[in-house]
Amino acid sequence: MTDSAAYQLAQINIARMLAPLDSPQLAGFVAALEPVNAVADRADGFVWRLVEGDGGDATTARIYGDDWLLVNMSVWRDPDALHAYVYGEDHRAVMKRRRAWFEKPVDAMTALWWVPAGHRPTVAEAEERLTLLRLKGPTADAFTLRDRFPHPAAG
Numbered sequence: 001m002t003d004s005a006a007y008q009l010a011q012i013n014i015a016r017m018l019a020p021l022d023s024p025q026l027a028g029f030v031a032a033l034e035p036v037n038a039v040a041d042r043a044d045g046f047v048w049r050l051v052e053g054d055g056g057d058a059t060t061a062r063i064y065g066d067d068w069l070l071v072n073m074s075v076w077r078d079p080d081a082l083h084a085y086v087y088g089e090d091h092r093a094v095m096k097r098r099r100a101w102f103e104k105p106v107d108a109m110t111a112l113w114w115v116p117a118g119h120r121p122t123v124a125e126a127e128e129r130l131t132l133l134r135l136k137g138p139t140a141d142a143f144t145l146r147d148r149f150p151h152p153a154a155g
Contacts, residue, residue, distance in 0.1 A: 007151035008047055008117050009076045012126035013110040014069045015102040021059055021070075029101040032094045033057050039090040040074065045081020048120055049074035063127050070102075073126050075115065079148050082112070086145070108133045111142045114151045 019025035037057060040046055050073040053060040061071040076082040085091060111130040115121060129142040138147035 006117055006153055007114045008119070009078055009082060009112055009151075010073070010115045010119075010121045010126070010129075011076065011082060011110065011112045012063075012071065012073045012121075012130055014063055014071055014130070015098070015109060016066075016105075017068050017070060018101060018103060026101050028097060029094075033059070036091055036094050039088070040085055043081065043085045043088075045077035046085065047075040047077060050123070061123050063123055063130075071123060071126075073121060073123065075120065078151075079112065079145060083145055108144070110144060112144060112148075113142050114149075 017026060021030065034056065037049065040049060050058040050061060050071065052058050058071050058073065061073075063069050063071050074082075076085075086095075108130065111126070111133040113129045132139070133142035133144070136142075138144055138149070140149040140152075143149045
């Protein structure tokens with residue numbers, strides 16, 4: 001295994017709902033979950049995503065003890081693979097509608113960090129990384145797509 005293959009990129013992103021998940025206001029978001037997750041599952045560089053419950057998604061996961069925050073967590077080969085998915089046509093189409101479903105963030109809502117290949121992060125681990133990013137800004141321990149840090153083996 002090469003040094004770069006020894007690490008993969010974990011990501012957490014959260015969003016505060018404007019209404020309950022089963023409300024008419026969030027119906028468009030709920031309808032888009034399965035198709036956009038399927039695009040991620042097929043994306044080059046996709047490794048894993050958090051799934052809880054029977055819905056095939058992570059809508060039952062909670063972070064910061066807040067029932068209004070939705071969690072999306074996944075692992076990717078590298079930042080370029082994640083970037084290609086996030087800014088790809090299918091995901092962008094859903095992102096354009098996010099203000100109808102979610103509050104405008106005031107704090108960092110996305111954090112990235114390197115994990116050993118095969119590691120599957122927990123929500124508690126992701127909460128620690130997101131909190132670290134909020135407190136210290138981008139560091140090698142928690143960063144963003146805009147402010148990237150190399151994997152640990154890169155020196």
